[in-house]
Amino acid sequence: MEASSSTALYPQRRCKNVYLVRHAQGIHNVEGDKDHSAYKSPALVDARITPLGWSQVDTLREHVTKSGLAKKIELVVVSPLLRTLQTAVGVFGGGNYTDGASASPLMVEGAGNSGRQPISSLNCPPFLAVEACREHLGVHPCDKRSSITKYRTLFPAIDFSLIENDEDVLWEPDVRETNESVALRGMKFFDWLWTRKEKEIAIVSHSGFLYHTLNMYGKECHPTIAEELGKHFANCELRSMVLVDRSNLGSDSSTYNFAGKIPAGLDMPSDVADEKHAEEASKN
Secondary structure, eight states: OOOOSSOOOOOGGGEEEEEEEEOOOBHHHHHHHHOGGGGGOGGGTTOOBOHHHHHHHHHHHHHHHHTSHHHHOOEEEEOSSHHHHHHHHHHHSOSBOOTTOSSOOSBOTTTTTOOOOOBOOTTSOOEEEOGGGOOOOSSOGGGOOOOHHHHHHHSTTSBOTTOOOSSOOSOOSSOOOOHHHHHHHHHHHHHHHHTSSOSEEEEEEOHHHHHHHHHHHHTTSOHHHHHHHTSOOOTTOEEEEEEEOOSSSOOOOOSSOOOOOOSOOOOOOHHHHHHHHHHHHHHO
C-alpha cells in the first residue's frame, strides 16, 4: 500500500488545543456597519459590547458548558480591550458573583456600562491579558485601550502583569498597522503561546487579528484548509484549532507516553530478527 500524503502525524507532546474566539458585537460594529467612517469616531474609544453582544456571550457560554469545553480550558488569554475582556469573562468566567465570596470577581457589577451582575472568578481557569493578540493598532479609536489601572478596577481577577505600560503606547492616532505586521505579530503570539505549560487554551481576540494571522498560516496549507482558515470570524464565533510545534520550541514529555520493555526482556522486532538471522546464516 502506498503512503498517503493527505494525513500527518505529530507527537502529542508537540501539540496544544487552542480555542479562538472573536469578541461579541461591539458598539463600533453597529456604527461601522451603518457608516464605515464611524470607526474613526472618538466617541467609540475602547468600544464596549452591545446588549445583543451580551446575548451572544450568553449563548456561547451555554455552548461551551454543554459541550464540556468549559471544564477542559486551562487558561484564557485575552486581548486587553473592553469588548474582549467583557466577552472572555462572560463566556469562560465562574458565573454570578455573590457578596462575601472568598475570591475577587472577574468583573465588577456594571463594568463598561454593561448593566450586568458581577462575574465570579471561582471554578474557572485563570485569565491572562496579553497585548500581542490585540486588534489592528492605530487610527481607529475603538481599538485604543483604556489604562490598566482602570481595567484592574473593572476586572480585578484578571492578570495584567505582562502588560508593561499603564497607558496605551502602542496605538497611534495617525498610523494604522499594516496587515502584514498584524499577521507577523500574530505568529509571534502563537510561538509565545507554545511556551506556556497549558495544553488547552482559549484565546479571546479580534476579527482583523485572527483573519490576518490565520491567512498567514494558511499559505503553507492545502487550498481547502487555507480557505477554511481564511474565513472572517463572526461576532462571538469559536473555532477549535491544533497548535503544532514544528521546530524545537517545546521539550515537555508526554503524559501518556510509555517506554515499554518493562520488565526487561527480548523484544527485537521480527523484521530486524529476520535480517539478523539471514546475516548470520550467510556467514556459515
